[in-house]
Amino acid sequence: MSYQGKFRVWRGDDEGGELQDFTIEVNEGEVVLDIIHRLQATQAPDLAVRWNCKAGKCGSCSAEINGKPKLLCMTRMSTFTEDEVISVTPLRTFPVMRDLVTDVSYNYQKAREVPAFAPPADLKPGEYRMQQIDVERSQEFRKCIECFLCQDTCHVIRDHEENKESFSGPRFLMRIAELDMHPLDAADRQHEAQDKHGLGFCNITKCCTEVCPEHIKITDNALIPMKERVADRKYDPVVWLGNKIRRRA
Missing domain, CATH: 3.10.20.30 (Beta-grasp domain)
Structure with a gap:
C-alpha cells in the first residue's frame, strides 16, 4: 500500500x-x-x-x-x-x-567541561567495589545516545542564546548527576553543577524527558535529585553546620 x-x-x-x-x-x-x-x-x-x-x-x-x-x-x-x-x-x-x-559543537564543548570520573587518590585499580543498587541507580543514564533532542527542546537554551555560555543543558547535567551518584567519585559534583554548569537555570518543566527516544527520566531521576542535594547542602542548617565543623577540624 x-x-x-x-x-x-x-x-x-x-x-x-x-x-x-x-x-x-x-x-x-x-x-x-x-x-x-x-x-x-x-x-x-x-x-x-x-x-x-x-x-x-x-x-x-x-x-x-x-x-x-x-x-x-x-x-x-x-x-x-x-x-x-x-x-x-x-x-x-x-x-x-x-x-x-x-552545528551541534556546543554540546561537545560542554562535554569537555565535565571532569571525568575521579576515584579517591589512594584507591588502586582492581580495588573498586560497588553495590548492585549503586550500579542500578545510574545505569538508566548510560542509555543516552547523545541525539541532543533534550538539549534542543530545553527552553533555557532554545529561547535564550545568552544562556549557552553558563548552562550546559539536561544531557550534561544528567552526566554530572550520574557521577555524583557514584560512591567512588571524589569530585565535588554538586558545587560544579550549580556554579559551573547552571543547574539553577533548570526549572524542571520535563520537556527534556518528553522528547528522549530512550525514555530516560532525565528530570525525575537526575535533575530533581541533584537539585535537592544542592539545596540540602546550601540551605539545610544542619548540613551547613556539619560542613563548618568538618572544615574547622
Whole structure:
C-alpha cells in the first residue's frame, strides 16, 4: 500500500532559507528518514541530512518534525494521516549549517567541561567495589545516545542564546548527576553543577524527558535529585553546620 505524501522540508544554510514543498511516494512500514532518502534520490539530490545507523542508536538524524524534536529514523509514517502535510526542519536551538544539518559543537564543548570520573587518590585499580543498587541507580543514564533532542527542546537554551555560555543543558547535567551518584567519585559534583554548569537555570518543566527516544527520566531521576542535594547542602542548617565543623577540624 502506498500513497503520495505531502512534505515541507527546510532548505537553506546559515545565511537563510525557506520551507520547500514536495510530493513524494510513501510506502507501508516506512519512517521519515526513508522519505528523506527518497527525496535525495528523486527530487533533491543536494539535500543535506545527517544520519548513520537508522536504528535509533546513533542519535545522528535528529530534526524537528511538525515542530517537535524527534529522530527521523524512529518516526513512523503510520503515525500521520495520508492528507497531512509533514514539516521537517533542522534543530532550532543550534546554528544551521545546511538544510537539516546543524552545528551541534556546543554540546561537545560542554562535554569537555565535565571532569571525568575521579576515584579517591589512594584507591588502586582492581580495588573498586560497588553495590548492585549503586550500579542500578545510574545505569538508566548510560542509555543516552547523545541525539541532543533534550538539549534542543530545553527552553533555557532554545529561547535564550545568552544562556549557552553558563548552562550546559539536561544531557550534561544528567552526566554530572550520574557521577555524583557514584560512591567512588571524589569530585565535588554538586558545587560544579550549580556554579559551573547552571543547574539553577533548570526549572524542571520535563520537556527534556518528553522528547528522549530512550525514555530516560532525565528530570525525575537526575535533575530533581541533584537539585535537592544542592539545596540540602546550601540551605539545610544542619548540613551547613556539619560542613563548618568538618572544615574547622
